[in-house]
Each structure stands twice: as structure tokens, then as C-alpha cells.
Amino acid sequence: MPMLDSSPLIDAFGRVHTNLRVSVTDRCNIRCFYCMPHENVQFKPRADLLSFEEMVRFVRIVAALGVNKVRLTGGEPLVRADIEKLVAQLAAVRGIDDIAMTTNGILLEEHAQKLKDAGLRRLNISLDAMSEATFQRIARREGLQRVLYGIAAAQRAGFEKIRLNAVAIKGITEAEIVPLGRFAREHDLELRFIEFMPLDAENQWQSDQVLNGETIRTLLEAEFGLLTPKDRLDPSQPAMDYAFADGVGSVGFINPVSQPFCSDCNRLRITAEGQVRNCLFSTVEWDARALLRGGASDEAIAHLVRDCVKHKKPGHGIDSPEFIKPERAMYQIGG
Numbered sequence: 001m002p003m004l005d006s007s008p009l010i011d012a013f014g015r016v017h018t019n020l021r022v023s024v025t026d027r028c029n030i031r032c033f034y035c036m037p038h039e040n041v042q043f044k045p046r047a048d049l050l051s052f053e054e055m056v057r058f059v060r061i062v063a064a065l066g067v068n069k070v071r072l073t074g075g076e077p078l079v080r081a082d083i084e085k086l087v088a089q090l091a092a093v094r095g096i097d098d099i100a101m102t103t104n105g106i107l108l109e110e111h112a113q114k115l116k117d118a119g120l121r122r123l124n125i126s127l128d129a130m131s132e133a134t135f136q137r138i139a140r141r142e143g144l145q146r147v148l149y150g151i152a153a154a155q156r157a158g159f160e161k162i163r164l165n166a167v168a169i170k171g172i173t174e175a176e177i178v179p180l181g182r183f184a185r186e187h188d189l190e191l192r193f194i195e196f197m198p199l200d201a202e203n204q205w206q207s208d209q210v211l212n213g214e215t216i217r218t219l220l221e222a223e224f225g226l227l228t229p230k231d232r233l234d235p236s237q238p239a240m241d242y243a244f245a246d247g248v249g250s251v252g253f254i255n256p257v258s259q260p261f262c263s264d265c266n267r268l269r270i271t272a273e274g275q276v277r278n279c280l281f282s283t284v285e286w287d288a289r290a291l292l293r294g295g296a297s298d299e300a301i302a303h304l305v306r307d308c309v310k311h312k313k314p315g316h317g318i319d320s321p322e323f324i325k326p327e328r329a330m331y332q333i334g335g
């Protein structure tokens, strides 16, 4: 049998890809307006979604090409049945030394301990608002209290350095910034604000809805005092982190719109139906599912991944007049 070429996944701009986001489902239990349609969501038939076995095989192949971090996302990863079994299987893949998950936290209370026991190392929990009214305006469902219970359960289960991801939207979340800061500081959570990107299913994104990182920083400084930039230890890490003046906690800003970080991007993605993407904003996909289900060899699948990496563009170009919004919305890609 030919040996798998195990050289790293380097693109045409020298970026080494070591980080894979695996979307495990396109389904979700809420309907954030920046991600999903409100009603009548056209989910993919279940048979189209990769099985755990297929996902694990894909991860095993890319791990041999240097990928060492996997993040499970979706849709909402906790609505996929038996997700802990997938975590345990991925934790056993040689070369994968970090498994993380991004979740909306609604089902976390019942899953936290099982995820920890299965080998999940890190959790990002999405929370944009501390008031139920704003939460519902964004999520178009109830759920704030359950997210808060989920965060508490994750801490009880022993997850450390839990991140809170907050999408910031002009005209909607300004009044939430300081309460989120206070909550994160009080509960030892790493707060990250993320700019609203043009990946909503209803095509409503407008650049003037982006509440940018600089504005949020000013709001936080007015309440908590000067924020001091922290050293950036890992350049592929998109957040710019700051320490609060009194030394309690930190806050990060992920500014893909106002300050793109594409030049340091080391991420690859596979959608829930097995399409490999080299960028959130890709308009092209590489069909790994066809190979996984068509009896292809590991080498053929590795070749497809290399081809995808080879075609990665230098940047997303959101601010360019030629920018084309991807057909897929965030829940269909995996954020």
C-alpha cells in the first residue's frame, strides 16, 4: 500500500493548517437571526450527514497531515445524539491533542459531565446577552436561564478557562456589553466579543450593524477602567486579548470585519455533510463525503484535503466590492 504523504498542509501563502472545525449537525434548538432562518428551516436529510465513523476516519486522515486540534460545532453540537461517543472516539485519534466544542449551552447542564469524562478539553459557550428580552430578540427562542445553568454545570464538571463568545450587534447589544463583562469577571470566564459577519441565512447583514471591537472596548473602559493589551502568544489565535485594570479577568476581541486576521488563519472546516472548506467565506467546497462513501483510499481523501488547502485565498475580502456572500449560512457551515 502507498504510504500517506504526511507533509504539513501548507497553502500558497505559507499558512500551515493544524486546526479543523467539524460541524456535526446543521440542526439547532434556537434560531439566532445572524445565523439561521426564523421559520421553515430546510435541514439536510439525516442520511446526508456524516456518521461518527466517517468523521473519525476523516479526522484520522488529517491528523496524519499535521492537524492536531479539533473543534466540534454546528448547528448546535449538543442536539446530535450520543455526541459524547464522538468526543471519546476523537480523543483516541493519534495526533489530536486538543478537542474543543462551541455550543449555545442550552443542553449543557445535562451533558457537561459526560463531555468532560469523554475527553473534551475546552468549551466555548455562546452568550450574547444577559437580559432575557435581548436574548430572545436574537435567538427568537427562550433559553437564557438554561444557558446560565449550563455554564455553572460546566464549571462544576471541571472545565477550566471556559470562553464566552458574544456576537455584538449595533442597535441591539450595546446595553449588554457591561453586564456580560461583569458576569464574566465574577465567574472567571474568558469573554470574547465577535463582530457580526455576513453569514446570516436571511441575507439581512449590513456593515452598519457591526458593533466593532473598538466601540466595545470604549464601553468596557468607561465602566471598568483602562484595558491593557496582553501578549499574543499564538498568532493563529484570532482574538486580541486585554487585561482589566484591576487584574480580574480578561476580555478578547475577534474583529473579522474591522481587522481581518486571514493572514494567520490555520483553519480548515468540514460541514455536517462532509464538504471540506478552506474558509468560512468559501464559495467552493471539496466533497469528502463522496470519497468516504465511495470506497476511496485514505490517500485519495488526503489528496482532496491538500487540494482544498492549495486553493485557499489570501483573505475573505468582506470589504471588497467583489465580495460574494457564500450561499451557505453559518449554521450550514459550522462556525
Ligand code: SAM
Residues within 6 Å of the ligand: 028, 034, 035, 073, 074, 075, 076, 077, 102, 103, 104, 105, 124, 125, 126, 165, 166, 167, 194, 195, 196, 197, 198, 199, 200, 330, 331, 334, 335
Ligand atoms: N450552536 C453553537 C453556538 O451557537 O455556539 C455552535 C455553532 S455557531 C454557528 C458558532 C459561533 O458562531 C457562535 O458563537 C455564534 O454566535 C457565531 N456566529 C453565528 N453566526 C454568526 C455571524 N453571522 N457573525 C458572527 N458570529 C456568528
Ligand code: SF4
Residues within 6 Å of the ligand: 028, 029, 030, 031, 032, 035, 036, 074, 075, 076, 104, 126, 330, 331
Ligand atoms: Fe444555533 Fe449557534 Fe446558529 Fe445560534 S449561532 S442559531 S445557537 S447554530
